[in-house]
Amino acid sequence: MDNGRPAGHGVVGKAFYKSIPVMAGYIVLGIGFGILLRSAGYGVLWALAMSVFIYAGSMQYVGVGLLAGGASVITTILTTLMVNARHLFYSISMIDRYRDSGKYKPYLIFALTDETYSLLCDGKTPEGEDPNKYRFLVSAFNHSYWVAGSVAGSLLGTVLPFSAEGIEFAMTALFLASFTEQWIENKDHTPAITGVVSTLLCLLIFGAERFLIPAMLLITLVLTLLRKRTVNAA
Amino acid sequence: MKSGVLVAVMAAVTILLRFLPFWVFKGKTPAYITYLGKVLPPAIIGMLVIYCLRSTSIQAAPHGLPELIAAAVVIGLQAWKRNALASILTGTAAYMMMVQLVF
Numbered sequence: 001m002d003n004g005r006p007a008g009h010g011v012v013g014k015a016f017y018k019s020i021p022v023m024a025g026y027i028v029l030g031i032g033f034g035i036l037l038r039s040a041g042y043g044v045l046w047a048l049a050m051s052v053f054i055y056a057g058s059m060q061y062v063g064v065g066l067l068a069g070g071a072s073v074i075t076t077i078l079t080t081l082m083v084n085a086r087h088l089f090y091s092i093s094m095i096d097r098y099r100d101s102g103k104y105k106p107y108l109i110f111a112l113t114d115e116t117y118s119l120l121c122d123g124k125t126p127e128g129e130d131p132n133k134y135r136f137l138v139s140a141f142n143h144s145y146w147v148a149g150s151v152a153g154s155l156l157g158t159v160l161p162f163s164a165e166g167i168e169f170a171m172t173a174l175f176l177a178s179f180t181e182q183w184i185e186n187k188d189h190t191p192a193i194t195g196v197v198s199t200l201l202c203l204l205i206f207g208a209e210r211f212l213i214p215a216m217l218l219i220t221l222v223l224t225l226l227r228k229r230t231v232n233a234a
Numbered sequence: 235m236k237s238g239v240l241v242a243v244m245a246a247v248t249i250l251l252r253f254l255p256f257w258v259f260k261g262k263t264p265a266y267i268t269y270l271g272k273v274l275p276p277a278i279i280g281m282l283v284i285y286c287l288r289s290t291s292i293q294a295a296p297h298g299l300p301e302l303i304a305a306a307v308v309i310g311l312q313a314w315k316r317n318a319l320a321s322i323l324t325g326t327a328a329y330m331m332m333v334q335l336v337f
Binding site for chain 1: 236237239240241242243244245247248249251252253254255256259263266267268269270271273274275276277278279280281282283284285286287288289300301304305308309312313316318319321322323325326329330331332333334
């Protein structure tokens with residue numbers, strides 16, 4: 001995604017540099033989560049446990065509502081499946097990449113959030129470094145920002161002393177930069193166009209609250225049909 | 235007690251979703267999945283861009299203008315310098331200035 005410019009020496013510095021774009025967004029969104037959770041009556045240990053073990057941003061925000069409203073186990077299962085179904089996609093597209101990651105594999109799979117995925121999905125790792133260790137460190141740095149933000153938000157329990165309005169755009173910018181970089185790197189732009197057009201279409205049809213799962217299905221369908229076409233043509 | 239169960243359920247279901255494809259395709263990866271692994275990343279990132287911008291209203295003022303300008307800054311800078319960190323920080327700073335000071 002970037003040109004691999006190292007911030008310090010060795011694999012830790014390179015992984016840290018790669019993770020910096022996620023830092024601000026995760027800390028601020030984590031603080032928001034901690035504040036929300038605390039206002040629902042759940043203290044710092046809850047924030048810590050949820051951010052360590054669930055580690056899925058939008059699900060944790062939704063989860064505050066489930067906890068506060070005393071949702072049933074069935075509702076919680078179904079909601080989590082709906083909100084987090086996209087993680088199936090991330091894992092499917094990382095199967096070959098993570099296949100031989102050895103002792104790092106369980107954590108790499110566990111920590112595959114939207115943002116970590118966007119940093120690692122192009123498959124590039126710095127030359128001369130263990131790619132699995134590098135991916136592990138990038139994942140762990142991101143995780144630590146999210147946990148730190150959640151705990152800070154829970155302890156502060158109040159908004160930041162300065163206006164951070166608009167900082168959530170950091171996540172949008174992260175995906176936009178990744179999208180642009182992949183657009184430049186890939187000769188075939190059909191997958192990128194498929195992703196954007198299918199999602200826009202589903203947003204218009206299904207509305208902002210429930211378009212994500214239809215969009216994923218449509219993307220898979222279109223890409224599958226495109227594959228059949230290229231296979232038949234060959 | 236009940237809240238603890240719900241947190242555990244959320245964690246377990248999320249872990250299940252993340253691990254399931256790895257369990258299903260444990261042996262040799264089918265060619266179809268390898269194909270998806272190649273074409274899905276740009277498509278998913280495109281999807282996430284739209285997902286992030288889903289609540290942006292084009293009808294109501296400021297008509298998505300801050301998002302549009304900031305997105306152009308990120309894309310332009312990234313295409314020019316190929317430095318993700320610089321693109322993201324500049325685009326986010328531009329967006330924050332616009333929503334706090336201009337619009």
